[in-house]
Amino acid sequence: MGTAVGTVEDCREMFEGSAxxxxxxxxxxxxxxxxxxxxxxxxxxxxxxxxxxxxEILEVNETDMxxxxxxxxxxxxxxxxxxxLEVNETNIxxxxxxxxxxxxxxxxxxxLEVNETDMxxxxxxxxxxxxxxAEGIPSRLSHIESSEAINSGLLQSxxxxxxxxxxxxxxxxxxxxxxxxxxxxxxxxxxxxxxANIQFSNEEKxxxxxxxxxxxxxxxxxxxxxxxxxxxxxxxxxxIEPYSNAAASPxxxxxxxxxxxxxxxxxxxxxxxxxxxxxALQETFRATFGRETTVKDKTWLKRRIAMxxxxxxxxxxxxxxxxxxxLIGKQEKSNVITNVVSKDMGxxxxxxxxxxxxxxxxxxxxxxxxxASEDYSSEQRDAKRVRKPTRRYIEELxxxxxxxxxxxxxxxxxxxxxxxxxxVRSISVSSGKRVAVTRTVSLAGSEMKxxxxxxxxxxxxxENIMALMDYHSSCLxxxxxxxxxxxxxxxxxxxxxxxxxxxxVESTSRPVQREFATSDKNxxxxxxxxxxxxxxxxxxxxxxxxxxxxxxxxTQGGALRRKHHRAWTLSEVTNLVEGVSKYGAxxxxxxxxxxxxxxxxxxxxxxxxxxxxxxKASFAQSxxxxxxxxxxxxxxxxxxxxxxxxxxxxxxxxxVPR
DNA sequence: CTTAGGG
DNA sequence: CCCTAAG
Numbered sequence: 044m045g046t047a048v049g050t051v052e053d054c055r056e057m058f059e060g061s062a063x064x065x066x067x068x069x070x071x072x073x074x075x076x077x078x079x080x081x082x083x084x085x086x087x088x089x090x091x092x093x094x095x096x097x098x099e100i101l102e103v104n105e106t107d108m109x110x111x112x113x114x115x116x117x118x119x120x121x122x123x124x125x126x127x128l129e130v131n132e133t134n135i136x137x138x139x140x141x142x143x144x145x146x147x148x149x150x151x152x153x154x155l156e157v158n159e160t161d162m163x164x165x166x167x168x169x170x171x172x173x174x175x176x177a178e179g180i181p182s183r184l185s186h187i188e189s190s191e192a193i194n195s196g197l198l199q200s201x202x203x204x205x206x207x208x209x210x211x212x213x214x215x216x217x218x219x220x221x222x223x224x225x226x227x228x229x230x231x232x233x234x235x236x237x238x239a240n241i242q243f244s245n246e247e248k249x250x251x252x253x254x255x256x257x258x259x260x261x262x263x264x265x266x267x268x269x270x271x272x273x274x275x276x277x278x279x280x281x282x283i284e285p286y287s288n289a290a291a292s293p294x295x296x297x298x299x300x301x302x303x304x305x306x307x308x309x310x311x312x313x314x315x316x317x318x319x320x321x322x323a324l325q326e327t328f329r330a331t332f333g334r335e336t337t338v339k340d341k342t343w344l345k346r347r348i349a350m351x352x353x354x355x356x357x358x359x360x361x362x363x364x365x366x367x368x369x370l371i372g373k374q375e376k377s378n379v380i381t382n383v384v385s386k387d388m389g390x391x392x393x394x395x396x397x398x399x400x401x402x403x404x405x406x407x408x409x410x411x412x413x414x415a416s417e418d419y420s421s422e423q424r425d426a427k428r429v430r431k432p433t434r435r436y437i438e439e440l441x442x443x444x445x446x447x448x449x450x451x452x453x454x455x456x457x458x459x460x461x462x463x464x465x466x467v468r469s470i471s472v473s474s475g476k477r478v479a480v481t482r483t484v485s486l487a488g489s490e491m492k493x494x495x496x497x498x499x500x501x502x503x504x505x506e507n508i509m510a511l512m513d514y515h516s517s518c519l520x521x522x523x524x525x526x527x528x529x530x531x532x533x534x535x536x537x538x539x540x541x542x543x544x545x546x547x548v549e550s551t552s553r554p555v556q557r558e559f560a561t562s563d564k565n566x567x568x569x570x571x572x573x574x575x576x577x578x579x580x581x582x583x584x585x586x587x588x589x590x591x592x593x594x595x596x597x598t599q600g601g602a603l604r605r606k607h608h609r610a611w612t613l614s615e616v617t618n619l620v621e622g623v624s625k626y627g628a629x630x631x632x633x634x635x636x637x638x639x640x641x642x643x644x645x646x647x648x649x650x651x652x653x654x655x656x657x658x659k660a661s662f663a664q665s666x667x668x669x670x671x672x673x674x675x676x677x678x679x680x681x682x683x684x685x686x687x688x689x690x691x692x693x694x695x696x697x698x699v700p701r
Numbered sequence: 702c703t704t705a706g707g708g
Numbered sequence: 709c710c711c712t713a714a715g
Contacts, residue, residue, distance in 0.1 A: 608709070632703060647703065652709070655706090
């Protein structure tokens, strides 16, 4: 992948070439004269940039790319790859007077998640490259800032070579320095004093750094602050590593590896034990990534942990890079990249790898690691395409992530962003049916439209919804501009950073389910209410039941109701009870067919559920006969007689089960 | 598709 | 109610 950046020149050319087809081509060229291109692409095997396709389930929340420049050529891009990618809160801000500036955040592999990635590049440099390959999951909160004095912000890649070692050194020093200065700051504060102590000796610094790093790692990364610190450190050493190699003495490498060790040892043993309870896995996850997780999916957890250990999301896909990775630690991060890239070409990159691996350093646990990862990968292979963590989990995760983001982290960032945000968001319909939400951002005098990349397009909606959608769309066809009126985004929606696209057109869209009243929900609710009201008379008429319209769900008063909620009416309950007595509990489809022919909206599952509830109610009420019926709480008061009837039926069924 | 259960 | 796993 990394090879995509071959040279800045190439990169620029690619962008210019593809700028025409970009989803939201920015056109600030007139006023500013800056050819700035932003494009969502992925880097294919041969290093070419391929526009992101629909198939890729892409989830990019809150992606900012602010590029302001007096530069001749400035390129910022965020490349993504594979399905299920999740990039939350990714900011790439580039302000530069540079000649050629490239901000570049390529990511790879499935289920990768990059949260809170900031890339700030402010530079007067001649050639500035900010490059964040996100294979390393642990660098979740990676934060890259470089400012004026930096000539090169090249990070984590030796694939881009047109830079001298001097660049690296200066850059590294700079970053370190920033780290020191901004030790406390969780984020922003972009431009820090550029010229203080740049001439430190590398060695001293690295050693110090690593010691600090080591100490930091020894502590449980529980608190957020230490979290940030840790991750920053990790990230930093990540990017330092490859280059320190050249100029640094072996002991440094050893040191840094030692620093890395605690992490490994903490998890290494556990990775073999797939039988760990989820709790433990979660713990491990936390130890590895420094954050909590609520995911309960074992497979997912294991895989994530493995990925974290390997610092590569390459884990599941193939096994080719994992082992080495584990051995050498992060040393061959670049290796991974190259491997991934040249997977297709099939040549052994390690052999041709320009950099010699520090094989002299300790390999005490080498075999262990090897086996662990082998086991793991084989396990993966056995499990085939392991059932995807189940959307539920994924969502759960992202949800918690969002919470995390909203809670503590990045307050400064928020400030900055909000200060920049008073922009105008607009919906522009571009190529085909796609609706792209963009917002115009102005920064340092140059403006550009930034696509509000987002997604939420997983799975199919439930049948009901689909029907509703169809209905709704047909309704809208009579009016003007169906799509737009359908998707006129409310402010809350925009704030929520959620864009539903192709809702009507694509059968795969599905509303996110959240607990709180999200915009999605509102939107849906609205649609639902419309349809419901339309459906209601129908069933009333056919059923001829006087008390049937009780369940009409009116959406109002901001009551966040369930998506499809229809209160069970008394008549329905009696119908159900009768049906059960006739056909027996469990013959829900039968009951539905006979006793609920008129109430089409009650599915057999509904009946089953209701019956379950009835049973619960009846038995709960039976001990003290008075309490149940007097229950002022909750929904309808089911007459005691019915409850008793239910109970008696239940007993009958249970005693005579088939 | 239908049931059974967990959430 | 919703979602899934099993028949």
